[in-house]
Amino acid sequence: MKRTLIQGGRIVDPKQGIDRISNLLIENNRIRAVTDEAPEADEVIDASGKIVCPGFIDMHMHEDELEPGGNKIKESMSVSALKMGVTTDVAGNCGDNVCDPDRFLDMADRDGVPVNVAMLAGHTYLRNRNGRKDKYRPIGEADIRAMTEECRKYLDAGCIGVSFGVKYVPGTTWNEMYSLARLCAGDQKIVASHVRQDVDGVFQAADELAELGREAGVRVQFSHIGSMGAYGQMETLLQNVEEYRMQGVDMMCDCYPYTAFSTEIGATTYDPGFLDRYKADYGDILIVNGKYEGQRCTEAIYEDLRRNAPDTSTIGYFMKEDDIERALVSPLVMIGSDGVRTDGLGHPRASGTFPRFISDYIRPGKVTLLDGVRKMTTMAADRLHLSNKGNFITGSDADVVVFDLDKTEDKATYENGQIPPTGIEQVLIGGQRALEDGIVVNKRLGRAVRR
Structure with missing residues (x-):
């Protein structure tokens, strides 16, 4: 039995209301105790002057691609x-x-992965699998039945819920959404959605998600609320979410701390009329890859890429800083990176979301340390009913991060989104060191998280 003692750090566990200098004892892969004693241990990690908290849980990610061969x-x-x-x-x-998604989880368990991964079954993936790739057209009842049966298989295999990207698939009907969402009812699963419209259309889109939660009897997650409503709508939008909750709809949200979003040039986001909708210019778009990599968009580039290279990644600098802040300090909102990896140019959120939240929100006191850690850990664990994660309760998984509150900084940029942060010093997954002094030492500790 291996015992690890993380000694002398500021232990922060929002689940138990702990915020004090103490020690954390780990036995094998589980939390043993938060203790003021200094028991004997096989390994001692000095955390003096550092924050010790449950490992961060990224509520909104996009999984890694597969190697050639799949x-x-x-x-x-x-x-x-x-x-x-x-x-x-x-x-x-x-x-x-x-x-x-069940195969992805199986591969994670078979080989080990850098971090634990929970998986949602994607509606668009199911739609395309059943031969309906026209995103603007509704599908028939037979297709919906086929999708539903396939989705049920993925949920039975451990997927934690269903996700929708109806902004990207405007042909999605209410019956499509309801048929999949109701599979999550009564089984502690969740429905997450990139809602149907942004900017001023976000209010009707939020109503649709609330109605889905109400009619299907499921918990719903408003995905990356910043990129949907940070154009002057956030104050009212958050008030609406609170009203839905008062009416019995269990809706929560996630957000990342940046004022730019990332998507493909061929996405419905950039359908004709988008400049008026966002009150923007073509030059507010950065081309991330392809033949125009690194260039600001023009009308000619836009027309060329929409026609000939619609998968080209972009970054849109459209969002308002004060709206992002309103979201991130709200008790309704947890942290989700919406991470998507591209080589070279790309959005820094995949590398810097959590450090940026620490440096820009926790350190200056926009949120307290306890509440900030809650947004990065406990809120997501509770949302997903993962009782063994996001806390230091005896018997919970020993997923731990040790960071320097004064030195944690997001170093990634839009020119190089892969630069790692500073200040994240130790990460343990299942009681074993995955990151030591900021260096990855084990990339095989993560496993599938199933429910």
Whole structure:
């Protein structure tokens, strides 16, 4: 039996209301105790002057791609997640999966991955699998039945819920959404959605998600609320979410601390009329890859890429800082990176979301340390009913991060989104060191998280 003692750190566990200088004792892969004693241990980690808290849980991720051949998970975003203190990712968001989600979980268990991964079954993936790739057209009842049966299989295999990306698939009907969402009722599963519209259309879109939660009897997650409503709508939008909750709809939200979003040029986000909707110019868009990599968009570039290279990644600098702040300090909102990895140019959120939240929100006191850690850990664990994660209760998984509150900084940029942060010093997954002094030392400790 291996015993590890993390000694002398400021232990922060929002679940138990702990915020004090103490020691954390781990036995094998489980939390043994938060203790003021100094019991004997096989390994002692000095955390003096550091914060010791449960490993961060990224409520909104997009899983790594597969290696050529499709039989192994490619390690990219999950390594970046580990470097910023994440120990569990929630993947399969916005309706997308890179392969059958049950197979992805099986590969994670077989090979080990950089961080633990929970998986949502994606509606768009199911729709495409059943031969209906026209995102603007509704599908028939027979297709919906086929999707429903396939989705049920994935949920039975341990997926934690269903995700939708209806903004990207406007042909999605209410019956499609309801048929999949109701599979999550009564089984502690969740429905997460990139809602149907942003900017001023976000209010009607939020109403639709609330109605889905009410009619299907499921908990619903408003995905990346910042990129949907940080254009002057956030104050009212959060008030509406609170009203839904008062009416009995269990809705919560996630957000990342940046004022730019990332998506493909061919996405419905950039359908004609988007400049007026966002009150923006073509030059507010950065081309991330392809033949125009590194250039600001023009009308000619837009027309060329929409026609000939719609999968080209972009970054849109459209969101308002004060709206992002309103979201991130709200008790309704937890942290989710919406991480998507691209080589070279790309959004820094996959490498810097949690460090940026620490440096820009916790350190200056916009949120307290206890509440900030709650947003990065306990809120997501409670939301997903993962009672053995996001806390230091005896018997819980020993997923731990040790960070320096004064030195934690997001170093990633839009020019290089892969630069790791500073200040994240130690990460343990299942009681074993995955990151030591900011260096990855074990990329095989993560496993599938199933419910």
